[in-house]
Amino acid sequence: MPFPLDLRTELQIGGEWTEVTADVSTREPISISVGRTAQGSRTDPGSCSLTLNNRAGKYSPRNPRSPYYGLIGRNTPIRVSLYTGDSYLELDGDMESNASTPDAAVLDVTDLDVRFEASMDWNASGDHQTIIGRWEVDTLQQCWVLRVGDGWMRLSWSTDGTDAGIWSAAGQLPQLPRRVAIRVTLDVDNGTGGSTTNFYWAPTLDGPWEEMATSASITTGTTSIHPGTAPLKVAPSYVLTDGVSFRRPLTGEVHRAELRDGIDGAIIASPDFRDQDPGATSFVDSTGLTWTLTGTATITNRKDRFRGEVSSWPTRWDLSGTDVWVPIQAAGVLRRYGQGVKPLDSTLRRRIPTGDPIAYWPMEEGSDADRAYSPIEGIRPLTVTGLDWAADSSLVGSSALPKLEQAATIAAPIPLHEYGDGWHIEMVYFLEAMPGTLQNFFRIELRGSRAGYIQILVGSASVRIEIYDTDNTLISGFTAVNADAMADFVGKWNRFSVSTAISGGDTYIQVLWRDIIQSKFWYARTNFIGEDPGQPSSISGSWGADFQGMTIGHLGVFNTGASFTTPATGGTEIYAGADDGFLNDFIDERMERLSAEEGLPLVVHGTVGGILPRMGSQRPNTLLDLIQEAADVDGGILSEDAGRPGLLYRTRESLYSQTPALSLDYQAKGEVAPPLEPIDDDQGIRNDVTVKRIGGSAGRAVLEDGPLSVQDPPDGVGRYDESLDLNLYLDTQPEPIAYWKMHLGTWDEARYPKISVNLRAAEHLIPDVLDLQLGDKLTISNPPDWLPPDTIEQLVQGYTETLDLYAWDIVFNCTPAGPWNVAEVEDETYGHVDAEDTVLASDITTTADTIHISAITDPAWTTDPTDLPVDIRVGGEVMTVTAAAAATGTPMVADGDASETAATDHIAPSVTAPESADLLICSWIPWDDLGPYTLPASMTAQGKTNGVWSTLEDATEQLTASGATGTRTATLPGADAWAAMSVIASGTPVIEEHLAAVEQTPTAVSLTTASTTEAGWWLLAIQAWDKNDIDQDGGPSGSGWTLLADSGIRSGAAPYQTAYAKRAVGGAETVTLPAGNADDNHARIYVLSGVTDLAAQALTVTRSVNGIVKEHAAGTSVRLAQPAIVAL
Structure with missing residues (x-):
């Protein structure tokens, strides 16, 4: 779309659209605002400001010299449009509007292959959007017809033109972009005694075609398609033979279609609207068929940017009177429907007159009434006595009704x-x-x-x-x-x-x-x-x-x-x-019924075959409040429809896990105009949410832990509470909604409330901007280095654009899209459940391509290669996991030995070191000797405790090779029975603290670690005693201990046991080792950092996927980069 922009402004004057572009002043740009603010919960009326040249007085409504005298005034419709390039067929869903070609022999096919390219809401609510077909109910010329609705594409055909001969098949639509091509084929005789229907979609009519899931429909028995005399129509409409049900034509833009003579056969009809002249009402396609438009169907090459109404025409002029103008501030239909509107009557009062009653008395009068009027013309009021008016409002389908007093009468002829x-x-x-x-x-x-x-x-x-x-x-x-x-x-x-x-x-x-x-x-x-x-x-x-x-x-x-x-x-x-206020309505049923009753066009976009929430009873309220009440129950976006004077509701489900509709690159010229300003504030935080069902119970969701929890800083942000009253159907609904609202309100991500795009500098983005809908996902790749490196993902809640001949700037109002990326079964990106308590088991360098993770309370991570690759986030760095191994080892290994034979050499057994830098810890105790020991020269003494009868000494050694360590011998001056223990701590352990103590019978030993102990460090407990006839069990106090080894209890030898534990919480901790009836009760506590948890899993990773290069310490949280979020 080259500049200068082909802008067109039109007013509906005398029922006809009249172009007034030449009178639009160019000294000020046209400004259009649509949707809601970034944090707004309700959509504001759209607005359009422009200035009209009024030197000739044309736009002074009361000026009899004006050619528009008596034709313009309050709420005159206005629209502003842009040239889009190719033409298309614009359809507004009107029952009489379509494009058709008369019956011809060439249209009679045996097998069917029909293809259709359009821009529309493929998943709109209701099974009534007809696409293309030859289907005349009144004349019993039903051949075939294709339609979509509620997430399904449906083909119906008749073998004889009547209802009795109708067959049908359906294929489930995926989540489709707005502009795509669809295709259906019908093989009436598949060669195996049946017929086969297949459904496809593609980016355009040129393919490539992808078959839809649950697409192939194979029917027992061959079939046929009635040749008939029905015309071929794009967007046919019809009333079913019951005289009540109907199928409505599609609402959207049709680009082209094809009908082929059999599957992949020759093209026999090819209406291509792209090459047609705007405004044309008839044309001949490439096969020679003549197509004619009816009703409001229009061929155009323009896209409306605003449709609204001009409520006032303020005339302004300069002192000389040579410059006269009218500054227009047009508004969307929400403004008019939201002003000066009384509440709608009760559902019974509204519904009963539509049943053509002979007489009807609602009896909803006020408390001072003395008779009951009838809304039916010619019906006299109901004569009454003894009624207490407006005394009972408990019937949900009615306003307050009268109660009988002690004696009461009613009478009416x-x-x-x-x-x-x-x-x-x-x-x-x-x-x-x-x-x-x-x-x-x-x-x-x-x-x-x-x-x-x-x-x-x-x-x-x-x-x-x-x-x-x-x-x-x-x-x-x-x-x-x-x-x-x-x-x-x-x-x-x-x-x-x-x-x-x-x-x-x-x-x-x-x-x-x-x-x-x-x-x-x-x-x-x-x-x-x-x-x-x-x-x-x-x-x-x-x-x-x-x-x-x-x-x-x-x-x-x-x-x-x-x-x-x-x-x-x-x-x-x-x-x-109506009697129960349409209790149990789906939200789309409520919206569509209200819009039909009040003549307000409304389209529900995007159920995707799901079931929308059900509602409580409809009570008297204004039309917009009742529609918004339904929107609030679901949680989607209610907005004005830019393409026509009506409303558009986008369901919550349609906002989930979207493909970006507009992809921006921060580094590309003009795509992201300054300023791009993230905001980390508390404006949207809601961590304590209560949802109440009107007339029922409530559900509450509170975030108890985490950075945005209700805990006081620094553990949280404090309490940000919210209470919502929703018109729900069941008492089971409030709690899930409360948790969803809390999820949205505690999404820990910066906001980008305003994102600006200069389309003069980035003309290639114009087609995507023209197709963008409120609620669509917008992304920004390659953000600057001072921002997080991940692609910025936002949902568009509204926008303001300014347009003139040589400029087009648009500012999008946005909210984070992250919380809407919900779990999808077998989805490669969002099909994995996130970890909650998984950390790095050891430090990793900037280049390590194997990392070890410890799932503290999480289950083990999957090792199934079909679940990989998957992206994880560690300390802000995104890594791609390409392989995952099951855990095979432990963080510590140990072995003990003892002998009742007196000797001077007491031997700590050999153990196997998994890694070369592991730490070896050995300790020795005699049966009845206070030593001291001569320790191995390779080891460093750590502690010595003397009891009444025995001594315990321990020492450590940093290994230089993995594998068997060999024994370590400590020598006693005199011979005695003994026990010894060897422990390996894996990784690169550092002794942060060493605690030692001894007590005599029957006292337990208590040792307290320092307050500086950090989460993720390990505790190693060693206990030895010099008596062999005791029951010394239970291990250290506290949780999480794993027994490593035991030297055994032997006659004449001192027993041993060791245990280890990882601490998830830092700070001081008192560990008590049990007393039993030992004469001497020796204890050691080693506080170790840098231990590699070989019980952890090894993940093979590709580093720095998001450009972050850094080291990470053991204990760093490991989470999925795109976690699966459970949808409401």
Whole structure:
């Protein structure tokens, strides 16, 4: 897209889009803002500011000299668009809008191969976006049709043009970019007695084609495609044969399509919209077929950057009067829908009139009412006495309703109306308890029937129907006494209906009562001879003290009778769903129903075949608040639709683990304009989150540990709490949502609230910017050296752009994308569960390509080569693990020996050193001698303790080679029985502290390490005693000790034992070695750093993947670079 920019500004004047670009002042750029701020929770109305030249007075709405006089004013639609290059077919989902070519013999195929390239939301909610096909329901010319919805691509075809001959197959769509090509093939006879359908996708129609998962659909039995006479349509629409369900055409941009004569056959239809003239309504494709556009389908080469409304036209001029202008501040539809709007009525009040009632009284009046009005034209108010208005608001599908006082009546005449096939009367009620005696509950007067009136009586654990003729003679009656049915008549909100049904020459009167919340219902009915249900002429009720406190409302009359069925059904189900406020709606169902009822276009983007959250009841509120309430339950992004005057909701699920929509390089000219300023602050921190279900229970999530935990600094950041009230369906929903909100609020990463791009300097980015949607991922590679080296990943929450002929700057409002990179099964990047407590087992240099890790509380890391490679992060350096070995060794090895034969040479046994720089620790004790020993010359004495009967001496030696150490002999002046121990500490151990002590029977030895002891250091405990008939067990106190070796308990020899432990927490620690009944109880504690945990795993790694080159100390945390995050 070369500069100068081909900007176009249009106003909708007199119902037609009129270009006013020539009047747009160039002294100030056009400024457009869309979406929400980086940390905003709700989307602001979009805005567009520009200046119009008004020297001729054209844009003064009240100026009769203006050619637009009377045609412009408040909320005049405006749009600003840019030239995009290739043309495309723009479709807005209108049922009458498509591109088609008439039936032709060449379109009759045996096997099917159809290909389609478009930019659209492939995973939009609902199974109704039709793509392409030959499908005429009314004329029974159903050949084949392709559609997408809810994450699936579906092909339907008919063998004979009728519903009876329909076959279908489906393939699951992957997470697709906005612009892709799809393809479906149907082999009607696969040679094995069946048919095969395959589904594919590709970047463009040119391929390469990739078959979709769960794609191949193989059906038993061969099939065929009805040749038919239906035209071939791009974006067909149709109503199903039930007369109610429909399939809506796609919303988006179509680039081209192909139909082939069999799989990989010759092209027989090829509408290519890329080369067509903008505004063309007909063209001939490369095969000679003529295509015609209908409805709002448009061929264009422009992309809207803003659609909104101009609410005011302020005229301004200079003192000379030669410069006159109008500074326009247009706004998106959110502004108008959010201003001066009263709450929507209750769901029952909104729903019942759509069922074409003859009469209807909501009874939702205020507390001072004296009658109930009807919203149905020509229906008089309901005459009432004894009602306590607006006394009960407990029915979720209604506003407050009246309760009966001690004596109450209602009465209403029903005007004469067209007879139907019967009638149906319904209301809602709540009666606490059944009256003790049978009493009148409801009365209906009839006209045009043998029956004169019907009365319903309740009480004494029964419900009775009585039918009287016009002479006031009882002609039929029935009493229902089922105990369960009577129990369900009271104590809950019910719908109560009386309806007629015709069967066998008789008219049946049916009474139904249905539990609104549980949907459980009961019925009673009786009949009279003759098929003359007549029609209601009046309704009345008269209740005494036994009914005091009963709530009633939403009384409706309909001229539709019921079908005679068992169990009985009513004549209408218009109350269903609305009675409980559409409890259990999916959030997209709630949004789409509200938008349809109010005529506000809304598209739900991206369910990807998943199940969106369910909601609680819809209560009266403004339209935008109700839609936002649904968005809040899911946690996605509600915004204005830049392509049309409506709303777009992007689901939470569609934000997960995205492929970047806009990839920037910090080092590339213009791609990241200054300033790029990360912010490390507490603005978004939420580490204590409570989510409450409106009308239900709550769930809470608290981050107890970590740098952003609720602990006071420096262990955390302190408490940042938040409480949210959400309209959820179940009490099981709040807690997972609270944990997800806490996860988002404790993501430990710098924010980049503003990212600027200069598109004049980086024109190659313009196509990606034009296709970018709110919520898309934006990345910046090669950040400067003073920032972390990893690619910056952000989600676009909104943007502000300024455009003129020679400049286009856009500033994106962003939040971190990291917390949205959730776990995906078998995904190479996000398919691995992160470690929580894994550290380096030893120091590593800058070039070491094998590292040892110690999983302190984590399970062992996988060694399966199919799970590798995987990136890990160690001290800020990213490494790629290419191989992982199972642990084979231990951090320390030891052996002990003892002899009851007196000797002067006491021999510490040979042990095997795993590595060349290991530390050898030896110690010796006689049975009954205080020494001293002459120690081996190669060793360094560490300590000597004398008891009453014995001495213990220990020494160390830094080895120079791995393998067998050989024995080490200490010499005593006189001969005595003895015991000795040899210990190897692996790695490059440093003795940080050496503790020694001895106690006499029966006292334990306690030794306390220094407060400077660090996490990750090791403790080696050595204990020896000079008595052989004791039970000296249990080892050192505290957790985590592993017994190394024992010299054994022998007659006439001093026993030994050693143990080691790694400390996960630093600081002082008191270690107690048990007493038993030893005469002398000797103890040593070595505090060692630099020990290599050979029980750890060896990982083969590629170093410095992110450019960081550094050494790392033992104990450094080891985590996945892209950990799997459990999605909500």
